[in-house]
Amino acid sequence: MGKIKAVLFKEGSNVKKGDELIKFEDDGQKAEVAKYEAEYALRKAECERTQKLYQQKAGSQKTYQEAEASMKMALANLDNARFQLSRTTIKASFDGKIGISKGPIHPGNVIQPNTELVYLVDNSKMKLEFMIPAKYIEDIAVGQAVEITLEAFPSRVFSGTVEA
Secondary structure, eight states: OEEEEEEOOOTTOEEOTTOEEEEEOOHHHHHHHHHHHHHHHHHHHHHHHHHHHHHTTSSOHHHHHHHHHHHHHHHHHHHHHHHHHHTTEEEOSSSEEEEEESSOOOTTOEEOTTOOOEEEEOTTOOOOOOOOOGGGGGGOOTTOEEEEEETTEEEEEEEEEOOO
């Protein structure tokens, strides 16, 4: 669940892969990242100190191993916090065109997980399935060039190839 902070697209606009589309409120996640960055820095410094002491025979292996494990746990917490922060932004997963929103997408709206918000369509390629009468099956081959017209676009000719 998240509260929308900003909508960064217009319906019908073209977007590129990686463009930010929607940002959710992220103050809590930013605070978590800052907290775990500080904890990791502290644990790393402790690990380096105990490692030096251990190498100089002034500290125990157990103390060094505990400090190293603590540092690794702090790093894992930091990685998780960064991942959670990254989930507060929805980005375009491919180049395409934004469709019509599937509901009210405005700053302040609370969105439940797995809610469809908007379509992103890659209309640079089209897959067309059609039937061919058996008497023409010998005339069709994989890789063969095809040209089609559609009722919706009577003046356009679309080119492609037979895949299967």
